Amino acid sequence: AQTVTQSQPEMSVQEAETVTLSCTYDTSESNYYLFWYKQPPSRQMILVIRQEAYKQQNATENRFSVNFQKAAKSFSLKISDSQLGDTAMYFCAFGGDNNNDMRFGAGTRLTVKP
Amino acid sequence: EPEVTQTPSHQVTQMGQEVILRCVPISNHLYFYWYRQILGQKVEFLVSFYNNEISEKSEIFDDQFSVERPDGSNFTLKIRSTKLEDSAMYFCASSDVGRGANVLTFGAGSRLTVL
Numbered sequence: 001a002q003t004v005t006q007s008q009p010e011m012s013v014q015e016a017e018t019v020t021l022s023c024t025y026d027t028s029e030s031n032y033y034l035f036w037y038k039q040p041p042s043r044q045m046i047l048v049i050r051q052e053a054y055k056q057q058n059a060t061e062n063r064f065s066v067n068f069q070k071a072a073k074s075f076s077l078k079i080s081d082s083q084l085g086d087t088a089m090y091f092c093a094f095g096g097d098n099n100n101d102m103r104f105g106a107g108t109r110l111t112v113k114p
Numbered sequence: 115e116p117e118v119t120q121t122p123s124h125q126v127t128q129m130g131q132e133v134i135l136r137c138v139p140i141s142n143h144l145y146f147y148w149y150r151q152i153l154g155q156k157v158e159f160l161v162s163f164y165n166n167e168i169s170e171k172s173e174i175f176d177d178q179f180s181v182e183r184p185d186g187s188n189f190t191l192k193i194r195s196t197k198l199e200d201s202a203m204y205f206c207a208s209s210d211v212g213r214g215a216n217v218l219t220f221g222a223g224s225r226l227t228v229l
Contacts, residue, residue, distance in 0.1 A: 035217075043203060045157070045220035091157060095216060101159035101170050102147075102218060 002027045004094050006105035013082045014113050020067075021077045021108045023092030031097045034068065034075045039089040039107070048090070051075065082112045116140040120206050120221035128229055130195050135224045137189045137206030145216060146189045147207040148181065150174065151223075157205065163189065196228045 003026045013019035025034070036048040051059045051068050058066050063083075067076045079086055092105040119138045127133050139146050148160040161171040163181055178194045189208075193200055203223045209216035 033216075037220075042222065043225075044222045045205060045207075045218075047217060047219075050217060093157075101162060101172065102216070103159070104157040106156045 002029075002032075002094050002096055002103045004092055004103050004105040006092055006108050008108045009106070010109045010111070012111040012113055013079075015082055015084060017082055018078060018080045019082055019110065021079075021090050021092075021110065023075045023077070023105055025073050025075065025092070025094050025103075027073070027094065027096060029096045033095040033097075034066075035093040035095065035102070036064070036066070036075075036077045037091045037093060037104075038086075039091060040085075040087070045091070049077065079110075084112050084114060086110060087112045116219070118206055118208055118219050118221035120204075120224050122224055123222065124225040124227070126227045126229065127196055129198060133193045133196055133200075133226060135191045135193075135204050135206075135226070137191070137221055138187050139189055139206065139208030140210075140219055141187070143208035143210050143219070145169075145209045145211070146181075146183070147209075147218060148191045149205040149207060149220075151203045151205065152199075153202070160191070160204075193226075196226075198228050201226055201228045 005024045032053045034051045038046045038048045049061045049064050063080045065078045089107045091107045094103045121136045146163040151157045159172050161175045162169045180192045182190050205223045206221045207218040
């Protein structure tokens, strides 16, 4: 079974600084997808970024980028130029090609300080 | 931008009562999901639904849970006899493709409080 581990329950960063959130996962599948979702205080789950495991190039979306290390089964999220609106819970998630259930990590609560 | 809508946003019920949570997925999506998040804990998969039947379910999704797509737009989660531990945020999601490639679009959630 796939597991997703986020080892940082809470993190904080100063506005305009860069922060990296860690995620590791375990799977025996060769093809899969990894996601970062953001959950602001409104509680809605919002997709931040997505990475296909077969792609070597790290995904980027504006200020958000990932460092995908397939051999190490690591998928960290880097947020550059942090903004107050980035304050949220961030969930790492795994989607395998053999099933329909997306597995989530326990989340990292990020606070951006002014 | 298309969105997944959920009703009610918050429901309070007595233990043992039946609850129905409703979702309207994005209209051209084919895969539908329910997830649960107990306060302060991780988001947990409950069930996925495709082609008018359950495609996968977790161990949480026991006999007290059921899902239905009664018409072309709604997707419902029914909890037959609620327990205290069913108190959680329930998220509906939909996607246009299945398996790992699915990018889930989530609704805003329905908060269920069981007293």
